[in-house]
Amino acid sequence: MSLLCLSDPPSCSAVIYLKNRVNRAWQRQEHYINEVVIPDDAKARFRDRLLPILAASPTLVRHQLVPILQRILHFDFPERWPTFMDYTVQLLNTNDAPSVQAGLQCLLAICRAYRFKASDGESRVQFDKIIEANFPRLLAICNELVNQDSDEAGEMLHIALKSYKHATWVRSSLPVPGF
Amino acid sequence: MDASTVRSWLVSTADADADVRRRAELELKKVSGGLIVIVVVVPSPSLIVAFLRHGSAVGPWVDKTMSSPEMLTIPLRVQGEQHPGFTDVLLDIIQAEQNASIQLQGTPTPNDLRSDGCVSVVPL
Secondary structure: OHHHHHHOHHHHHHHHHHHHHHHHHOOOOHHHOOOOOOOHHHHHHHHHHHHHHHHHOOHHHHHHHHHHHHHHHHHHOOOOOOOHHHHHHHHHHOOOHHHHHHHHHHHHHHHHHHHOOOOOHHHHHHHHHHHHHHHHHHHHHHHHHOOOOOHHHHHHHHHHHHHHHHHHHHHHHOOOOOO | OOHHHHHHHHHHOOOOOHHHHHHHHHHHHHHHOOEEEEEEEOOOHHHHHHHHHHOOOOOOOOEHHHOOOOEEEEEEEOOOOOOOOHHHHHHHHHHHHOOHHHOOOOOOOHHHEOOOOOEOOOOO
8 A cells, every 4th residue: 555655646545535435425324424425416427437447547546446346336236327237348348458357347346246235036137137248258358368377367367267256156145036 | 626736735645744744634634524623602511512412523522721611612523525526536636647548438449359259358
């Protein structure tokens, strides 16, 4: 953290403030009863800007942005953020490694988000659609990454494999509709 | 409040001069939500207690040394943004630091995809 602050103090301070603010005030929290909840219009602007910023951020800033994304998905997906998966698909389909990495992080974030969603048939249906739409692309990305030797490729592969892990966990825990 | 001003305050929080840091932190507290001081005139201590119970004060301490018996200074911690749009300004700052060449610009072009429709990950 200190290294990040030395190299880029404004971004460091800004992203840490945003992370704390989103954690405390995206929804009313029992632990932060005095916190002013972020207004809906500000939330909408925040959602619109988050993924492009995530895709273009340096690694250390991105590490702070991912928990923000996770938090927002927990509360807002899919009802208030129906375009999230469209953006994720766009990122996964680009020919630019940082954007693809951001797409992988988005996919991992949505897999994680479903771990904490209600265990009902509707969630299972939603998650199955996400898998059907994105995991073929994920497999293609993994097939390319395993042939690369760079640290970045290794990190991307790690993120991708974590998505498989979480997806497996979710699919084994959510009930199949009709049963 | 604009991004360049807030950015300069953020930079100043890492300044070697303690006074510069303090001033910057104070400015940031004003816009981001921090300790503010409200002076209230109250006729009796019981009203103070009532105010603290029903107001938004998070701490019950009252600095009597700073004021007359009739005028008490009650610090309240106000959480959240004092200026709407502060989160937008912070996003502006983060965005401004980025390399514009790798920002996501709308939908990917056909050149971003391989002929078989799969992703081509550029070696890093």
